[in-house]
Amino acid sequence: MTLSISNLTIEYPNASVFVGIDLEVAPNELVAVRSEVLDGGTSLLKGIAGFLNGVQGRVLLQGINLLDNPPTEVIYRIGYVYEALGLVSLFNVRENIALPLQFHSKLTHEEIDARVVAVGERFGLNESIYRMKPHELNDVQTRLVNLARALVVRPLLLLVDELEGGMSDAYLRDTIDAIREHQQQYPMPVIMTTMSDEIFNRADRVYRIEDRNLVQGAA
Amino acid sequence: MSSVQEEKQGLLGIVDAIGRFPREAFSTWWDIIGMISIALTASKDIFKPSQRPIFWELFKDQLYETGVRAVYINGMIGMFIGALMMARLFAYFPKQVLSTQYAYLFVVVVVRELGPLISGIILIARSATAVTSKIGNLRVRREFQVLHGMGINPVFLYLVPVFFAFPISLCLMLIYFDFICILSAFAVIWYSDPDVSFLPFLSSILEQISLNEIGINAVKAILGGMLIGVISIHFGAKATDSFEDISEAISNSTTTQLMAFFLLNVVLSLLAYTQ
Numbered sequence: 001m002t003l004s005i006s007n008l009t010i011e012y013p014n015a016s017v018f019v020g021i022d023l024e025v026a027p028n029e030l031v032a033v034r035s036e037v038l039d040g041g042t043s044l045l046k047g048i049a050g051f052l053n054g055v056q057g058r059v060l061l062q063g064i065n066l067l068d069n070p071p072t073e074v075i076y077r078i079g080y081v082y083e084a085l086g087l088v089s090l091f092n093v094r095e096n097i098a099l100p101l102q103f104h105s106k107l108t109h110e111e112i113d114a115r116v117v118a119v120g121e122r123f124g125l126n127e128s129i130y131r132m133k134p135h136e137l138n139d140v141q142t143r144l145v146n147l148a149r150a151l152v153v154r155p156l157l158l159l160v161d162e163l164e165g166g167m168s169d170a171y172l173r174d175t176i177d178a179i180r181e182h183q184q185q186y187p188m189p190v191i192m193t194t195m196s197d198e199i200f201n202r203a204d205r206v207y208r209i210e211d212r213n214l215v216q217g218a219a
Numbered sequence: 220m221s222s223v224q225e226e227k228q229g230l231l232g233i234v235d236a237i238g239r240f241p242r243e244a245f246s247t248w249w250d251i252i253g254m255i256s257i258a259l260t261a262s263k264d265i266f267k268p269s270q271r272p273i274f275w276e277l278f279k280d281q282l283y284e285t286g287v288r289a290v291y292i293n294g295m296i297g298m299f300i301g302a303l304m305m306a307r308l309f310a311y312f313p314k315q316v317l318s319t320q321y322a323y324l325f326v327v328v329v330v331r332e333l334g335p336l337i338s339g340i341i342l343i344a345r346s347a348t349a350v351t352s353k354i355g356n357l358r359v360r361r362e363f364q365v366l367h368g369m370g371i372n373p374v375f376l377y378l379v380p381v382f383f384a385f386p387i388s389l390c391l392m393l394i395y396f397d398f399i400c401i402l403s404a405f406a407v408i409w410y411s412d413p414d415v416s417f418l419p420f421l422s423s424i425l426e427q428i429s430l431n432e433i434g435i436n437a438v439k440a441i442l443g444g445m446l447i448g449v450i451s452i453h454f455g456a457k458a459t460d461s462f463e464d465i466s467e468a469i470s471n472s473t474t475t476q477l478m479a480f481f482l483l484n485v486v487l488s489l490l491a492y493t494q
Contacts, residue, residue, distance in 0.1 A: 051368055075370035086365055089357065090277070090376065100369045103270060 079150025286388030354455025386444030
């Protein structure tokens, strides 16, 4: 399940953000991309996930190009953790985490609930948080719920956008450890945009954004 | 620029301004027809076992918010109108005429026309504006993109429950309205003449309600409810970047719903009740 990105070009109507990115990420790897303000880190992740228009190139996962209308079975197993918002306000936290499984999988209600609780426990989510609506959560909780929802589907690929905002170093370390544990149990390539040294230290490879491409090394 | 060119530009501007309204109106109605077709297509997912419970929960919530919680406002307005109508009839008609004609008048005025119209207006004011605002907020908060990212069709979560709940709600609201109107009208009669009993009063009204009335009211509620629901979502989904878009969406949505619903009622009444 190696992620293979070739010649990825992301363009908006008025701006070219990335040109010709080539990158391979193995299922047990965590790649960190140093992302400064407004340098296109979020666009990179959304471009890889196939969320954007105006993206050219190839993003191959399990032999399927994510930029070419992949089947729903693949789409819902691309875990995307938004930097802000990203939850569905119609549902409470528990329903948000369960939503992709409930919508797409054939698991029973009990099996889905067991998965939600198992993932949620690792990130300190409890019954009172499960009952909350997205607008009642703070930024860190929102990102953790995003992360739990991404992991509960046992994703084929995990894309995380600036997880660290508002987290202490210790809390961030623990969260990265949880992602790493999950990755060992259910191998998946992970790409994180970040400005945090904690994440750089725990990543297998670090890139920075330079001249509309990725260059290895954080400095 | 020469004065001839300026004049040409001015003329083109006027033609453009005149043509803009029908063009925009046509485009809006084309979109609305498209949304009805999208809602019908997405409705087949209701039969998927994994998605049915999600739909059912959302549908129940929508029906409760729209159809059940409208009892209070529909009942209040029905009570005022029933009482007012009967009081005016007492004031304008001789008692002999009224005793034979009140049921017919009640059905012609309340059951055929006022019931559907006022229930529709309440649905627009109470629920459709809320739906437009909710959809607008979701658009501004990019929640549709989040759903697409999970392979979930937002139409299934937001449009389909409204598409089915609004017509049923409007049917319920019509029933509350007519029933409370009958009760309050009886209260006025009973106040004037305590010897009148309720069952003969009720049966004389029910005798006047034909299958035609029931059928036309059902068509008004089903088509009207669907139209109101789809229009509310159409305009909500047009909000894009700013919260100001949402207030504009609510205003445009309400105007279009009122025009569409009144037009539908007038056309159906003319078709059904013109001798």
